[in-house]
Amino acid sequence: MTDLLIRNLRPMGAAPTDMLIRNGHIDTIASGIEAPGVAVEDAHGAIAVPGLVEAHTHIDKTLMGMGWYENAVGTDLRAMIDNERAERVRLGLDPARQSMRHALALAGNGITHIRSHVDVDTDNGLAAIEGVIETRAALRDVVDIEIVAFPQSGLMIRPGTAELLDKAMELGADLVGGLDPCGIDRDPKGHLDTIFGLADRHGKGIDIHLHEGGDLGAFSMELILERTRALGMKGKVAISHAFCLGMPDWNRTEALLSALADQDVAILTTGAPSREVPAVKRALSAGIRMGAGSDGVLDTWNPWNRPDMLDRARIVALKNNMRSDADLALALAVCSTGGAEVMGVAGHGLTPGCNADLALLPGSTLAEAVATGGPVLLTVKAGKITGRDGKPTREMP
Amino acid sequence: MTDLLIRNLRPMGAAPTDMLIRNGHIDTIASGIEAPGVAVEDAHGAIAVPGLVEAHTHIDKTLMGMGWYENAVGTDLRAMIDNERAERVRLGLDPARQSMRHALALAGNGITHIRSHVDVDTDNGLAAIEGVIETRAALRDVVDIEIVAFPQSGLMIRPGTAELLDKAMELGADLVGGLDPCGIDRDPKGHLDTIFGLADRHGKGIDIHLHEGGDLGAFSMELILERTRALGMKGKVAISHAFCLGMPDWNRTEALLSALADQDVAILTTGAPSREVPAVKRALSAGIRMGAGSDGVLDTWNPWNRPDMLDRARIVALKNNMRSDADLALALAVCSTGGAEVMGVAGHGLTPGCNADLALLPGSTLAEAVATGGPVLLTVKAGKITGRDGKPTREMP
Structure with a gap:
């Protein structure tokens, strides 16, 4: 109907x-x-x-419906990554079933579009990509799902991962992902040359996780911008988290925001309360496309996040000290049309x-x-x- | 029964x-x-x-049940204060009825103890104090309510307020409140001498709002500590918000935490996502009593907060990057036994x-x-x- x-x-x-x-x-x-x-x-x-847009999540890794996961991992990024890769096997996480649960939970809550990063690594291979592709097909008339092939465990530090990413793109992933070229991969040039090379060859966009703060994140962001310019990828790159844009140095962040706007690099935020984050109103004023997401939901990473973009709009508003009615409406727009603009959805209105x-x-x-x-x-x-x-x-x- | x-x-x-x-x-x-x-x-x-403990709120000023309040005030503290004082009159806010609604909403959500700051100012006089005293009596067998006589609009800058605070204590307020001795009252010595003098004379404790950040907040905190020592008020003073404890300077904050622990000055946090805040685990490790509150709920100040300490425990956890099961249990403890310890509730367990x-x-x-x-x-x-x-x-x- x-x-x-x-x-x-x-x-x-x-x-x-x-x-x-x-x-x-x-x-x-x-x-x-x-x-x-x-x-x-x-x-x-x-x-x-x-329709609400969940523009940054991980539907291959939710533990929804598998009982409460007791988290004793701590908060170190590397430890959380390694824990999860092992737990996928131990818990028998089925990416097709879990992504179906997560995507349906989102559809139940007003979401019509999802951009999900999906793990690719040398332990679990392409199983997660295949599972989410299955879900994407099964839910074709329920919710649009965009798949980012995501080297969660690292790329240069885990030989064989680049080849898997290449295969993931052949299988039908929509974008190439990446992750903390310095902080996780310890080789920013190698990491970024690899993912931009893949994107260029497959004619696809990029959405890269950048948790790196302050000057380190700014350095990685500059390297991303250089490659975006060099490859003529204006409008095809997004940066998720972009915590470095929350650093207090106004001049440094102003230069970054201006360069992002110039190359039409989009920003995706979770409004992470425990971190410095890009200021929503400032980024929008700079002319940057901005969407939002809840990140992982009920997974081995964190217990707080919900498959609910109204909840996320509230968190983005709380984090950005947005109190007025106009500001709350703006936070909601970031969680709806903002995400659609980042995903390039035509006719969303x-x-x-x-x-x-x-x-x-x-x-x-x-x-x-x-x-x-x-x-x-x-x-x-x-x-x-x-x-x-x-x-x-x-x-x- | x-x-x-x-x-x-x-x-x-x-x-x-x-x-x-x-x-x-x-x-x-x-x-x-x-x-x-x-x-x-x-x-x-x-x-x-x-029982959950709402240890920092303002039950005299909620607009619960009065229709949605369209907020166009912005985020300047002085503007929010002045707007509210005028809106109380315009909206015909009845402190007895509104505090009853707020307190009952809390009782419905597991809360058995409330510490509420209640406005005292030269425009509205003691009306809010009288209203909340009425509610406190009416709900004697439903929820314990502690009243802080709170000079929301300023003390030294509004002559006559000190006398009203004095009367509020005579009427039956439980603690003397205060507010940003530098930032709002522009006279830290005058402000703190006045509220400590009132507390000393009435034999009551103090709970002071301190939004001042960084070195300004640290200065006010030192003045609070000096008076706590001088008047022998160890264990009888609390500081709400205490944003300055979230400043990055480890040595400066370490000295403050140590002095707070020495004088048994308690800290109450809302886990405000948009501000630097005291780190919960660090403050507890320093031996400081720590409770939490949702601050104002559905008032002219902000739209986000809810009469719900489970929601607040989640926000405190999000802000403090508390992810493990043990950490989430700790965030909940701050919202229960932690608040009870600050309020001096005996037999809470x-x-x-x-x-x-x-x-x-x-x-x-x-x-x-x-x-x-x-x-x-x-x-x-x-x-x-x-x-x-x-x-x-x-x-x-």
Whole structure:
């Protein structure tokens, strides 16, 4: 079913109206639409926003539905990486089933688009990539999934990984990933030349994790910018986390922001409360495309994150000291249209002609929806109802 | 009713057992207790923790139940203060009714003790203090409320405020409050001499808001410590927020932490994601009593905070990068026994003889309860059920 008439919804919190969806696209927005034979859904005055976008997560590694994972790992990045690689085997983590659970949980909560980094390493090979590709196909009409082939355990320090990344791209990954060229891989030139080479050869974009703080992160960011320019990859590169942009040196960060905007390098943030992070309003003012994500959810890394972009908008707002109604609406936009801009989704909006990808939220205003949180009342993907009251309409595996 | 038999609860997440409460105190914890004539509650395997403690909030100023407040104030502290003082009048905020709503919402969520700062200023006089005193009396058997007489709008810069604080203490406030002696009052010596003088004269403690960061906050903290020593007020002073303890200078903060521990000055944190904050594990290691609070909830200041200490434990954990199960349990302890220690609550615990003040939480472990959140399943205050499934048992005004 790709036709649907939604009555009594409030686009972006405005006055109630009706929305007619035809063939998976928004056809008309007006009061009192009549459309005989089309299924009708009453929104009861709920707020409508463009589908929420989970633009930085790891759906291959959630432990959702596998019982509570007792975390005794600590917070050292290298230790967390090595622990996870071993735990994947010990726990018998099935990437197809787990990514299906995670993606459906997101669909239940208003999310219509996901960008997921998916592990590629010499212990587990391409199993995670294959599993998520299976989920992507199975959920083709539920949620769009973009796959980043991600060398989580390191690239130069684990020979054979580059070849696996190459195969992952052949299998159908959408972007090449990367990770802390200095901090993890200890060889920034080698790491970045490899992933930019792969991206160039496959004609794909890049989304690189950059946890490195301060001047170290700024150095890696400069190397990323140099390669983006040299390869003519303007608009095809994204940096996730980008904690170095939160360092206090205004002049240093201003130069970086300006260079990112110049090369149209996008930023993805989680609003990590324990770290320095890119300031949302500053990055947007600099003209940078910015999306958000919850990062890993219920995995061996952390226990706090939820498959819920309303929750993430609140965390981004808390971290950025965004208090006013306008600012909360902005935080939500980063978690919706912002992510869609980073992912290059065409037609993501609430005007006639746009994809009928939307979320119905509780609350009287956008700000209240962010502050009070979900569950999201209804998720619509290409005119089809994929989530209701925070739950996916399709059965969880 | 002060007798109650709770079956099948798991104290601190341990194996299921029963708990018999007699006369508002924990009598016995054992499996298969028989207590003819005593009301029985089945916990269905829920985790039991000592009652949660909201140790830093403002129950006189919530707008709960008054419709969504559209915030267009911005984030300047002075602007937020002045806006609120005017809005109290414009909105017709009734401190008795609003504090009743806030306190009951907390009771519904596992909270058995509240420390609330309550505004005293020359525009609104003692109305807020009188309102919260009324609520405190009305809820005597539901939740313990400690009142801090709080010069929110400034003390030295608003002549007449000191006299009002004096009257507030006579009316029955429990502690003298204060606020940014430099940043707001522009006269640290005058401010601190006044509030310490009032506390000394009334034989009461102090809880002072200190948002001042870096060296400015450290200076004010030193002045607080000097007066604590001089007046022999060891163990009777608390500092809320204490953002300066989050500054990067390890030596400077180490000296402050050591001096705070020496004078047994307690710290109350909100884990504010947008600010530098005291590191929980470091402060506890230094031997400092530490509690937590959600600060204002749904008021003119901010939209994000909730009347929910499980939510606050998650935020404190997120901010402090606490990921392991042990760390999450610690974050929860700060929101329970930690706050009780700051408030000087005797008999707050889960052993026989303790007050029967407890919360039953969902989840398989303490960490899962913090990460996944509420609603809290049952609140018990002195053996009486005051909250169920996140709602107070007493009707909201």
